[in-house]
Structure formats: structure tokens, C-alpha cells
Amino acid sequence: MRRSPDLHLPQATRASAGNLPAFLAACAVAVPVLLAVSAGNIADPIVRYDDYPALLAQPEGFWQKTLTEGRWLNYLWHLRGVVTPAWLNFVLFQILWGVTAAAIAAAAIPPGNRKWFAAVLALTLLPAPPVFLMAPWSSTLIPGFAVLALFAGLALVLSQRALRLLLPVFTLLAFTAYTTFPLILLAVCLISTRQRSLPDLAGLLVLFGASFAGAVLAVYALNWQVHGVFGIPLDPARSPDPAQDLAELWSHLPLLQETLSVLLGKLSFQSTPVLLFHLGLLIAATAVLLRRQPLEALYLWTALWAGMALMTLQVLKLGVTIPVRAFHFTWILYAVLIVRAAQELSRSPGLPGRLARNAVLLVALSYLVQTAVQFTRFRDWQHETRAMAAAISAQPGPVYATGSILDHPAARKAGLHRASSLELLTGLQLSQCGAVPEACAHLPPRLSSPAPEPQPQARLERFEGANVLVFPPRQ
Incomplete structure (x- = not known):
């Protein structure tokens, strides 16, 4: 009997050996495709008015957001003193997102036609509508996407325990880059977990909750020291209406309805048939995973509902709507669910596997085309x-x-x-x-x-x- 060559390797080493080829395959597909899709915006990228301070390295133009949004990592980026052209910043932003998508795809796909499914998952992640909506702020968001890319990459080479030990540090960095980026870190941890159990899930949620609370308190303390305000008061331009009691909390339900309505509209390009197709595909994918990989389905849906719970709490408590670009985690988890279901159905030859693969390819390719069209606007x-x-x-x-x-x-x-x-x-x-x-x-x-x-x-x-x-x- 021939001994496996990696029999005595540590678990992290064996995992990284399997992850690397899938990651490289996904990267080789994702980055060129993403740059091709966004080619219409590369030569002269669209730049929103509040992205100019980052583009021109003018920290005074971003200073107020350290108070109203707690984005201190972005402020440090404004202090870099080096001005790079808008096209270079946009290309770097796209490359970082492509690498992040490839790393998430490699972490999510277990053995079994791994390279193919990792590449398809990366292609499905790339045209995420919330990320497209972030593109006009590419100069500002470079450090945040660098944090995401690094953490997703570490998920491929570190053990489960080592990655989670880093979660508090990365949560602080991600929170000070974009307040909802920590939800992507949680998704990465849940997606990359292989030894799943209910106690493990509960422990990870407790760790993330403590990490998120610690990040919020750290920013509160920093704002108190620098601005004299213990907290993150919302910009008055957003017309916040903080709830003081349960009645005011319920009075903000129309804002939640508006937020969700806009989100679903953007995710489906304002098409009801497309939205119904996505809902049907999501239900079918969930049913497949519940039957074949129930704990994996539970982990993925836990990430989705944890993110939605935090978003709902923010809308009801603060009395503001949340822009679609903050819901990036929803598309990530949706893509992982449908591609993993397709992979499970493809483990045996037959019509279900072919239909699932075709449905996933339809989503990926149609949304890549739509994104390319959107960049021409x-x-x-x-x-x-x-x-x-x-x-x-x-x-x-x-x-x-x-x-x-x-x-x-x-x-x-x-x-x-x-x-x-x-x-x-x-x-x-x-x-x-x-x-x-x-x-x-x-x-x-x-x-x-x-x-x-x-x-x-x-x-x-x-x-x-x-x-x-x-x-x-x-x-």
C-alpha cells in the first residue's frame, strides 16, 4: 500500500496545498475578466465628489468622515502624500476585488472539479451589484479592499484557529475602512470552515460579536480623544432620526421596507422576472445543501442573517436608509450557495447537475454583461x-x-x-x-x-x- 505523500503534513499545510491551485485558477480567470468588463471605465474613471480627497491625497477633505463614519484607516490612506492617476487607482481597486473574489471562491469550494467550480464562483462573485456601485469611490476604498483581499488570502493558508485569532485585528481594520466590511470577514470565516459543528458556529458568532463590539468601542474612544465625541454621530445630510423608545423604533419600519425594496431592485436590475429567478434559485440551492451538507447550509445562512440583522438594527435604531453598496455580503453568500449546490449536484452525472451548472453560468455571464453595460453609462x-x-x-x-x-x-x-x-x-x-x-x-x-x-x-x-x-x- 502506497503512503500518501502529505500524510504527516499539518492540516494547514495540506489545506494550503489544495487551495493554491484553485486560487491561481480562479485568479487567472477573475482578474482579466473583471478588467475587460470594466474597460469602458478605466481610461477615464467616474469619480464621485467625495472620492476626490482620496484621489488627490487631501486629508482635510476626508477629516469629517473620521467623526461621522469612523473611517480612520481611510484617513491614514489620505495622508500618503503620493498622488496616483485615477485610472491606476481604479485598476488597483478592481484587481483587489478580483483577488478577494478568487480567494473566497477557493476557500468555499471543496475537492471535486475544484478548479472549474472555483473559477465559476469567482466569475459569479465579480459582478456583485453592490461592488459595482462602490466603483466611483475606488480611490477611497483601496485600503479596505486590501484588508479584505489579505484576510481572504490568509484563509487559504492558515489553520481555522489561526485565522480566527486574527479576526479581532482585521475586524478593527475593516470597520475603520468601511463600516460593513467586517461582515465580509465573518462570511470568509464561515465559508472557509471545514470542521463544522453547532458549538463551533456559536463560538465563532460570539468571537465576531466581541470583535465587532471592540472595533466600535475603539473608534468611539478615538473619536472622543480627537473630536471630543464618544460615538459616531451620523452626518446630518443623511437626516438621521435616532429612536429613543420602542414606538419610534417601529415607526422606522417604512425606512426598512424602502431599504430592502431598493436592494432587491438593484440586485435584479429592476426586473421582477430576474428577481423571481434568483429567489427560486436560492430556494433550490438551499434545499440541495440542506439535504447534502446541512451544516454548511446553516453556516452560510447564519452569515446572511447575521448581516441582515445588523443592517435592520441600524435602520430601525438610527432612522436612516442604508445604500445598496453596503450589502456586498448578500451577493457573496448567494453566489456561494448556488455554486456549492451546483457542485454537489454534479458529483454524479445526470440532468440535475447540468441544469444547476447552466443556471450558475447564466447568472455569472449575464451579470458580467450587464455590469459591462452599466460601466458605459x-x-x-x-x-x-x-x-x-x-x-x-x-x-x-x-x-x-x-x-x-x-x-x-x-x-x-x-x-x-x-x-x-x-x-x-x-x-x-x-x-x-x-x-x-x-x-x-x-x-x-x-x-x-x-x-x-x-x-x-x-x-x-x-x-x-x-x-x-x-x-x-x-x-
Whole structure:
């Protein structure tokens, strides 16, 4: 009888030996595909107004978020003193997400056509709608995604015990990068666990709860020392309405309904048939895993419901809606559930396995195509603002912007949040007449109050040595 060559290797070593080929296969597929899907946004990435401080390494522009969001790791990133181009930051953001997806896929897939299923799971993770919605903040989120990529990578090479010993430290780092990133760490721990049991699940939840509470208290203490406030008071711009009693808590149920409605709409690209397809696939996948791997199904659903419970508590307690980009963990766990079910059904030849594999490929490929299409939404605004910046730089003088910038078709298509983005895009001092009308009092009415047009077209006009960007409202 031939002895297995790894018979006397430690468990972590044997696991890493099996994980590495699957990870490399998933990476080899995930990173190039993700860059190809986002190619339309690489040369001139869309940048939201509050991502410019990270892009330009201006910590003063991010300082307030250390108080209102507790994002201290991101603030340290703003202190780096090195400015890199937006396209490089976006590419790095995408690579980090691709590596994270590949590592999660390798950790989730046990032996049995492992490379194929790891690659498919990585492809299913890549077009996660919440991560796509994060892309306009790529410069800000680089350190947070680096933390996720590192932790997911460590899950491939460390023992279960060693990984969990690191959870408190990584939870603090993740929380100070993006407050819901710790939920991905919990998902990674639950996904990568191989020796599952109810006591183990309970112990991990207690460890995560303590780690999360410790991270929150650490940020509270830091805010108290630096800002004189023990806590993380929400930005007034979000119109928070903290609940003081049970009645006020229940009064926030419409906000929870709104949050979930928007989430389901974004996850399904506003298509009811697509949403029903996902729900049916999720139910079927859960049934398969409950029958074949019941503890694994319990672990995955525990991660999902733990995350949703924290989100629900935040909505009801603070009286705010939560953006879809904070629900990244939902797509991760959904993808793992459906791919693992497909793998289990494929252990024996037959129609169920083929149907499951085809369903997973349909989700992955259709969402990759949809994501590529979504990245083209920004193209018109990118083209117009490049032309604006070039025209203005060629003609000296003060710059004024009149009309309705946010209602401009290209701006609406790109989902522009604030008109101040225009000033950041041009890189010049710009007076917005809507915000500071006295600065534009000398402009003639045809410029200061442009007439509505059926198909508004932005234009640049010269007036008394000044550049006037005119954005006519829609008729």
C-alpha cells in the first residue's frame, strides 16, 4: 500500500496545498475578466465628489468622515502624500476585488472539479451589484479592499484557529475602512470552515460579536480623544432620526421596507422576472445543501442573517436608509450557495447537475454583461467634461456655471450626486450661479437663466473675458 505523500503534513499545510491551485485558477480567470468588463471605465474613471480627497491625497477633505463614519484607516490612506492617476487607482481597486473574489471562491469550494467550480464562483462573485456601485469611490476604498483581499488570502493558508485569532485585528481594520466590511470577514470565516459543528458556529458568532463590539468601542474612544465625541454621530445630510423608545423604533419600519425594496431592485436590475429567478434559485440551492451538507447550509445562512440583522438594527435604531453598496455580503453568500449546490449536484452525472451548472453560468455571464453595460453609462459625462476642461484651459479668465447641472442628461445618466463635481473635474475655480447667485449677477439673462430645451446641450460661451458653462434645463 502506497503512503500518501502529505500524510504527516499539518492540516494547514495540506489545506494550503489544495487551495493554491484553485486560487491561481480562479485568479487567472477573475482578474482579466473583471478588467475587460470594466474597460469602458478605466481610461477615464467616474469619480464621485467625495472620492476626490482620496484621489488627490487631501486629508482635510476626508477629516469629517473620521467623526461621522469612523473611517480612520481611510484617513491614514489620505495622508500618503503620493498622488496616483485615477485610472491606476481604479485598476488597483478592481484587481483587489478580483483577488478577494478568487480567494473566497477557493476557500468555499471543496475537492471535486475544484478548479472549474472555483473559477465559476469567482466569475459569479465579480459582478456583485453592490461592488459595482462602490466603483466611483475606488480611490477611497483601496485600503479596505486590501484588508479584505489579505484576510481572504490568509484563509487559504492558515489553520481555522489561526485565522480566527486574527479576526479581532482585521475586524478593527475593516470597520475603520468601511463600516460593513467586517461582515465580509465573518462570511470568509464561515465559508472557509471545514470542521463544522453547532458549538463551533456559536463560538465563532460570539468571537465576531466581541470583535465587532471592540472595533466600535475603539473608534468611539478615538473619536472622543480627537473630536471630543464618544460615538459616531451620523452626518446630518443623511437626516438621521435616532429612536429613543420602542414606538419610534417601529415607526422606522417604512425606512426598512424602502431599504430592502431598493436592494432587491438593484440586485435584479429592476426586473421582477430576474428577481423571481434568483429567489427560486436560492430556494433550490438551499434545499440541495440542506439535504447534502446541512451544516454548511446553516453556516452560510447564519452569515446572511447575521448581516441582515445588523443592517435592520441600524435602520430601525438610527432612522436612516442604508445604500445598496453596503450589502456586498448578500451577493457573496448567494453566489456561494448556488455554486456549492451546483457542485454537489454534479458529483454524479445526470440532468440535475447540468441544469444547476447552466443556471450558475447564466447568472455569472449575464451579470458580467450587464455590469459591462452599466460601466458605459458614464461615457457621455466623461466625454463632455473632458471637452469642457480642454476648452476652458485654452481660454483664460474666470469660470461660471449656469443652469441645472444635475438635470443635464449626461449628468443624470452618470448618477451625479453634487454639482461640485464639475469644479473638481475642471480643476479650476468655478462659480456655480445656482449656489452663489450674487457672483453671477453681471451675466445677461440668456446666460444666467438659460431657456429650457427639449434635448439640453451644454455649451461654453465667452462673456467679457469669462468662460460661462451653460446647462439649459429640460423642457
